[in-house]
Amino acid sequence: MTERWTDADIPDQSGRTVVVTGANSGLGLRTAEVLAAKGARVFLACRSAERGAKALDIVKTAAAGAEPELVPLDLSELASVRAAAASVRERTGDALDVLVNNAGVMATARGRTADGFELQFGTNYLGHAALTWLLMPALRGRVVTLSSLAAVGARIHLDDPNGEHRRYHAAAAYGQSKLANQVFTLELDRRLRASGGDVISVAAHPGYTATGLGSGMARSYSNTLVRSAIAGAHRIGEALFAQNVRQGALPQLYAATADGVEGGDYFAPGGLGNLRGRPVKVPPLAAARSESLGSALWDVTAKLTGVTPDPA
Numbered sequence: 001m002t003e004r005w006t007d008a009d010i011p012d013q014s015g016r017t018v019v020v021t022g023a024n025s026g027l028g029l030r031t032a033e034v035l036a037a038k039g040a041r042v043f044l045a046c047r048s049a050e051r052g053a054k055a056l057d058i059v060k061t062a063a064a065g066a067e068p069e070l071v072p073l074d075l076s077e078l079a080s081v082r083a084a085a086a087s088v089r090e091r092t093g094d095a096l097d098v099l100v101n102n103a104g105v106m107a108t109a110r111g112r113t114a115d116g117f118e119l120q121f122g123t124n125y126l127g128h129a130a131l132t133w134l135l136m137p138a139l140r141g142r143v144v145t146l147s148s149l150a151a152v153g154a155r156i157h158l159d160d161p162n163g164e165h166r167r168y169h170a171a172a173a174y175g176q177s178k179l180a181n182q183v184f185t186l187e188l189d190r191r192l193r194a195s196g197g198d199v200i201s202v203a204a205h206p207g208y209t210a211t212g213l214g215s216g217m218a219r220s221y222s223n224t225l226v227r228s229a230i231a232g233a234h235r236i237g238e239a240l241f242a243q244n245v246r247q248g249a250l251p252q253l254y255a256a257t258a259d260g261v262e263g264g265d266y267f268a269p270g271g272l273g274n275l276r277g278r279p280v281k282v283p284p285l286a287a288a289r290s291e292s293l294g295s296a297l298w299d300v301t302a303k304l305t306g307v308t309p310d311p312a
Helices: 026-037 049-062 078-092 119-138 170-195 213-219 224-241 250-257 291-305
Strands: 017-021 041-046 069-072 096-101 139-146 200-204 266-269 279-281
Touching: 017 026, 017 119, 026 041, 026 049, 026 096, 026 250, 041 049, 041 078, 049 069, 069 078, 078 096, 078 119, 096 119, 096 250, 119 139, 119 170, 119 291, 139 170, 139 250, 170 200, 170 291, 200 250, 250 266, 250 279
Parallel strands: 017 041, 017 096, 041 069, 096 139, 139 200, 200 266
Antiparallel strands: 266 279
């Protein structure tokens, strides 16, 4: 791998089936579009039917092989996660090559999922963990899960993951959810290797990319002044410092398709501070490498979601 890698280097994906969560916009849409253009059969897993349909039209235009399909998925509702997993398994005949756990919300106002979880932890982490376990019988290739630079310095509160007994801080909650994604990635890979299967679990992050999450964060606040201030700050920051989605999607595309990727690998932009640039392999955070934390989070996740882990 070199820092010269682009999506033009992705090998032919004909015959491969991929699920991309949050494929209606940003990194997910770009990932779905590129993989479809390379010949993959792509399932766009989206919460909004309207935005999903628009994204599907875009991906159809790019598709070079099998026609892309839409899967309703609301990661903030476990019933929806179960229904989406069942739909994918039925429609693929239990033959799924790649799952890209891409969707997410960022630094939102305090909220709860349909199942009562803190919104960011429930959506970004618990929903994806449950989806991964439910799809595991169909998987035969790779699980790619998105983390973030926000995971640096974050902490997972195993005794209070949903923030019921401490003051809510939007950025800290986001960091916890993204660190949990990274911890889960490595714990899943350890268990996959122990089970002797061929599936690998890897992670990626997009650095500082203009994905549209900033505007979504702003909309989550009811105070008009707060909403305007957040939206304005993100517009300025993205204009001055962020890379575009085409660049930002490269780490997860590399993780999903490149030869030589190994279980537990973590990919990020290769520029200064891993904020931007072509994809490179970087070390996972120390917390993510902790087997005790990984095992404990695994157990907490199973208890909260009510989903039986696969692999156990």
